Structures are given as structure tokens and as C-alpha cells.
Amino acid sequence: MDNSLVVWINAELYTPEGVIKQGRMLIDGEGRIKATGGPELSYGENVRIFDAEGLKIVPGFIDVHIHGGNGFHVMGGTYEDLDGISKFHARHGTTSFLATTTTAANERITKALQCSAEAVQRGVSGAEILGVHLEGPFLNVKRRGAQSKDEIRNPDAWEIEHYIQSANQLIRLVTLAPEVEGGKEAVRHFLEHGVTVSAGHSDATYEQAVAFIGQGVNHTTHHFNGMRPFHHREPGLAGAGLMCPELTTELIADGIHVHPAAVKLLFDVKSPMNVCMITDAVTCCGLPDGEYGEVVMTAGQIYLKDGTSLAGSSLTMIQALKNVISYTGLPMEQILPSLTRVPARQIRMDHRKGTLESGKDADFLVMDHELNIVSTFVVGREVYQSKAGVYKHGN
Structure with a gap:
């Protein structure tokens, strides 16, 4: 497994196929989405894990x-x-x-x-x-x-x-x-x-x-x-x-x-x-x-x-x-x-942007249930985090 892989777990994940409870999203080292799915989506070892603890993850x-x-x-x-x-x-x-x-x-x-x-x-x-x-x-x-x-x-x-x-x-x-x-x-x-x-x-x-x-x-x-x-x-x-x-x-x-x-x-x-x-x-x-x-x-x-x-x-x-x-x-x-x-x-950028699915840039928001923005990610990089940023992360 790629050591640079980032995995989000326990998210309310908004995908083109619908909202996935206890959703998971895998992001590669280039800041692109590798896969999305439910709790059955596997990701191996030696990855960085972020636990959304039920927060919403929506496309940017x-x-x-x-x-x-x-x-x-x-x-x-x-x-x-x-x-x-x-x-x-x-x-x-x-x-x-x-x-x-x-x-x-x-x-x-x-x-x-x-x-x-x-x-x-x-x-x-x-x-x-x-x-x-x-x-x-x-x-x-x-x-x-x-x-x-x-x-x-x-x-x-x-x-x-x-x-x-x-x-x-x-x-x-x-x-x-x-x-x-x-x-x-x-x-x-x-x-x-x-x-x-x-x-x-x-x-x-x-x-x-x-x-x-x-x-x-x-x-x-x-x-x-x-x-x-x-x-x-x-x-x-x-x-x-x-x-x-x-x-x-x-x-x-x-x-x-x-x-x-x-x-x-x-x-x-x-x-x-x-x-x-x-x-x-x-x-x-x-x-x-x-x-x-x-x-x-x-x-x-x-x-x-x-x-x-x-x-x-x-x-x-x-x-x-x-x-x-x-x-x-x-x-x-x-x-x-x-x-x-x-x-x-x-603007003809839908090959890269607009949805949370495999191959797209990892542009996404972490939001609480009152729709307050906790974090903003652009191509897999966190560019903003509010003081309410409470999700857990670790190896």
C-alpha cells in the first residue's frame, strides 16, 4: 500500500451515487481521489487515517x-x-x-x-x-x-x-x-x-x-x-x-x-x-x-x-x-x-472537478451538521481549518 495514501473514515460522504453513511474516501499522494465507499472499503496498513466522526464531507x-x-x-x-x-x-x-x-x-x-x-x-x-x-x-x-x-x-x-x-x-x-x-x-x-x-x-x-x-x-x-x-x-x-x-x-x-x-x-x-x-x-x-x-x-x-x-x-x-x-x-x-x-x-473542468469520485481532484469540505465549515481541502491539501476542527487523525 502506498505510504502517502490518506484515508477518511466515518464520514457522511456526499457522492454522485448518493450520501454514504460511515463513508470512506481514499486520497493518493498526488491529491486525487483513489476510491470512495462505505465501511467495507479496505485500505490496508501504513496509511494516514482521518476520523471524521460523523461529520459531512462534500465536494468543494x-x-x-x-x-x-x-x-x-x-x-x-x-x-x-x-x-x-x-x-x-x-x-x-x-x-x-x-x-x-x-x-x-x-x-x-x-x-x-x-x-x-x-x-x-x-x-x-x-x-x-x-x-x-x-x-x-x-x-x-x-x-x-x-x-x-x-x-x-x-x-x-x-x-x-x-x-x-x-x-x-x-x-x-x-x-x-x-x-x-x-x-x-x-x-x-x-x-x-x-x-x-x-x-x-x-x-x-x-x-x-x-x-x-x-x-x-x-x-x-x-x-x-x-x-x-x-x-x-x-x-x-x-x-x-x-x-x-x-x-x-x-x-x-x-x-x-x-x-x-x-x-x-x-x-x-x-x-x-x-x-x-x-x-x-x-x-x-x-x-x-x-x-x-x-x-x-x-x-x-x-x-x-x-x-x-x-x-x-x-x-x-x-x-x-x-x-x-x-x-x-x-x-x-x-x-x-x-x-x-x-x-x-x-467551464469544461468536470474531468477534474465537481464530484467526489475516483480520478477527481480531492477538493472537499468537512462540515458539521449545522453546515459550518470545519476544513477546506484543495487537491488534498488543507487550506483552511476553523477553530471547530475536531476530527481525529493519526497513522
């Missing part, structure tokens, strides 16, 4: 839309920003994420992309950076929300290629408004590079949205927000997300961006396998209420100073999970795919 959360947190911001364009984001969100259940940009001048976006690509190569201290979500600048100014009106522009083939190369081919998701001039060509260009294309900050009609699906769009950005709203005579992009099974819908379940009843509606209509939970967290997430640059946070709600638009969220992934359980009444095991399997699938 994947956040494909995150701008910052705890005072750090992707657009800061420094390794320290990205490392700070990774450590902060690992404390709240995120084990991997996409560094998400905002609409800005070409030079500033380029710097953020280059820095993100370098951080992927170098590695960070907390949650793993899987690549980049390019949100903007190719948006519809009418649905800009908190995005910079002055920097929004129509897609340009040279600029798209420049961003793809600046990110070292690590743009995995792009948010754009496909209906703007050059949008159709932009969709094709990104798809040719293996980038998932999401319709967002878009004023598309229902008919236009259906046409986008035929062009390869399969995702919507922070559904219901930054898009033409649902109306019974013009369902818009919001309606298309509800009606079209080809579209996976992002969701900010903070009870602010989307009413709890609308969260339940989305889960009821789409099912958890077509909802992609995100935080859309920004710099002041995790900080006290107050003014932060162009935004103000009050009771966790973040608005532009002029009050015209929400400007991101202070949500964490573990709080999003708790909120959805409360809003929908669904059990945790039914909701978990929206934070794990679905985001992994949408």
Missing part, C-alpha cells in the same frame, strides 16, 4: 463568477490580490474559482488577465484559480448595471484575440451581449477557442436569445439581473433562461439580487442541474459596512453611490447554499450540484 464549491473579497480585487492586477481572494473564499467553502474581470480600458483588462494567468501557473494559497471569466467589455450599455458606461464597447476581433492570448488561453467563460454589433462574430470567435459563452448585461428579446442558442450560447450571467426582464408579452432573455433547457442560468442567491420566491421558481423550473450558483462577490465582501470607492455597502447590500444599481454582492458560497435550502425547501444533496457539478461542467 466552484465559483465561476467572483470579482474579489476581503479588500482584494481581480482588477487590482497583482498576485497579492488573487492570493487574498483565494484564501478568503476558501474559508467559506470555495475550492476553485474563475478570476472575473470587469469592464475597463484595454490596458487594465490586459494586466488583470496576465496576472491571473501567472497566478494559475504559480498557484495560490487557498482556492485554486482555474482560469478567467471575462465579464465585459462587450456588453449592452442599456443593461450595464454597475459596469462602466464609458468603457463598454462593441466586440472587435483583434481585441478578443488579444485578451485570449494575454490570458494564456485560460479564459474559460465570457459574458457578452450577443445582440450588439459584432456579437455574433464574437460568439463564434470565443467558441473556436473553447470558451463557454454566456449572455449577460444583454437587452436581447426572447427570439434573439433563442437564436443565440443556435449559435452556441449555453449560459446566462447572474440570471434575472443585467438583462431584459420577463414580461408575459415579451419574455426576454430572462424568459429564455427559464424556458430553454440549453441554457444554464447563473444565480446570486443572496435574497437581494433575486427574491427568494424567484430563487425557488428557478430551481423548480430548471432543476439544480441547470442552475449555476455564483457569488458575484466584490472587494468589500467580508468587510464592514461603509463606502468603498464608487460603492456603498449597507447591511451587506452593495450599491453604486448614486443608488442607480446594485454593484456586486457580499455573498459567500456556503451562505448561498444555506439560503437556497431555506428558500426552496430542498435537501442539501439535491442542491449541491448547482455549486459543484454544474459549474465544473459549464
Whole structure:
């Protein structure tokens, strides 16, 4: 038996096949899951054993839309920003994420992309950076929300290629408004590079949205927000997300961006396998209420100073999970795919991430029965442990 093998025993283990009581999980020396099973799963001698003592072990959360947190911001364009984001969100259940940009001048976006690509190569201290979500600048100014009106522009083939190369081919998701001039060509260009294309900050009609699906769009950005709203005579992009099974819908379940009843509606209509939970967290997430640059946070709600638009969220992934359980009444095991399997699938990383099964990275959370995070593990390495860390370990 490999001496570097780690074995977790006596866990309430959440796997694609269901919840295993007295579950066991074997992790090899490379930080990959070797096997999962019940108490009958053997593991030999000379291994390191962790006794979960009945705690829950669930797959780590994947956040494909995150701008910052705890005072750090992707657009800061420094390794320290990205490392700070990774450590902060690992404390709240995120084990991997996409560094998400905002609409800005070409030079500033380029710097953020280059820095993100370098951080992927170098590695960070907390949650793993899987690549980049390019949100903007190719948006519809009418649905800009908190995005910079002055920097929004129509897609340009040279600029798209420049961003793809600046990110070292690590743009995995792009948010754009496909209906703007050059949008159709932009969709094709990104798809040719293996980038998932999401319709967002878009004023598309229902008919236009259906046409986008035929062009390869399969995702919507922070559904219901930054898009033409649902109306019974013009369902818009919001309606298309509800009606079209080809579209996976992002969701900010903070009870602010989307009413709890609308969260339940989305889960009821789409099912958890077509909802992609995100935080859309920004710099002041995790900080006290107050003014932060162009935004103000009050009771966790973040608005532009002029009050015209929400400007991101202070949500964490573990709080999003708790909120959805409360809003929908669904059990945790039914909701978990929206934070794990679905985001992994949408950014084409499901060969490595999203579930606790053989061959996948050992990205997982140890949680108590009140859903408090005890520990966060990324590729088999513990990157966070709360003061409540009580599981036993030994040889």
C-alpha cells in the first residue's frame, strides 16, 4: 500500500451515487481521489487515517463568477490580490474559482488577465484559480448595471484575440451581449477557442436569445439581473433562461439580487442541474459596512453611490447554499450540484472537478451538521481549518 495514501473514515460522504453513511474516501499522494465507499472499503496498513466522526464531507464549491473579497480585487492586477481572494473564499467553502474581470480600458483588462494567468501557473494559497471569466467589455450599455458606461464597447476581433492570448488561453467563460454589433462574430470567435459563452448585461428579446442558442450560447450571467426582464408579452432573455433547457442560468442567491420566491421558481423550473450558483462577490465582501470607492455597502447590500444599481454582492458560497435550502425547501444533496457539478461542467473542468469520485481532484469540505465549515481541502491539501476542527487523525 502506498505510504502517502490518506484515508477518511466515518464520514457522511456526499457522492454522485448518493450520501454514504460511515463513508470512506481514499486520497493518493498526488491529491486525487483513489476510491470512495462505505465501511467495507479496505485500505490496508501504513496509511494516514482521518476520523471524521460523523461529520459531512462534500465536494468543494466552484465559483465561476467572483470579482474579489476581503479588500482584494481581480482588477487590482497583482498576485497579492488573487492570493487574498483565494484564501478568503476558501474559508467559506470555495475550492476553485474563475478570476472575473470587469469592464475597463484595454490596458487594465490586459494586466488583470496576465496576472491571473501567472497566478494559475504559480498557484495560490487557498482556492485554486482555474482560469478567467471575462465579464465585459462587450456588453449592452442599456443593461450595464454597475459596469462602466464609458468603457463598454462593441466586440472587435483583434481585441478578443488579444485578451485570449494575454490570458494564456485560460479564459474559460465570457459574458457578452450577443445582440450588439459584432456579437455574433464574437460568439463564434470565443467558441473556436473553447470558451463557454454566456449572455449577460444583454437587452436581447426572447427570439434573439433563442437564436443565440443556435449559435452556441449555453449560459446566462447572474440570471434575472443585467438583462431584459420577463414580461408575459415579451419574455426576454430572462424568459429564455427559464424556458430553454440549453441554457444554464447563473444565480446570486443572496435574497437581494433575486427574491427568494424567484430563487425557488428557478430551481423548480430548471432543476439544480441547470442552475449555476455564483457569488458575484466584490472587494468589500467580508468587510464592514461603509463606502468603498464608487460603492456603498449597507447591511451587506452593495450599491453604486448614486443608488442607480446594485454593484456586486457580499455573498459567500456556503451562505448561498444555506439560503437556497431555506428558500426552496430542498435537501442539501439535491442542491449541491448547482455549486459543484454544474459549474465544473459549464467551464469544461468536470474531468477534474465537481464530484467526489475516483480520478477527481480531492477538493472537499468537512462540515458539521449545522453546515459550518470545519476544513477546506484543495487537491488534498488543507487550506483552511476553523477553530471547530475536531476530527481525529493519526497513522
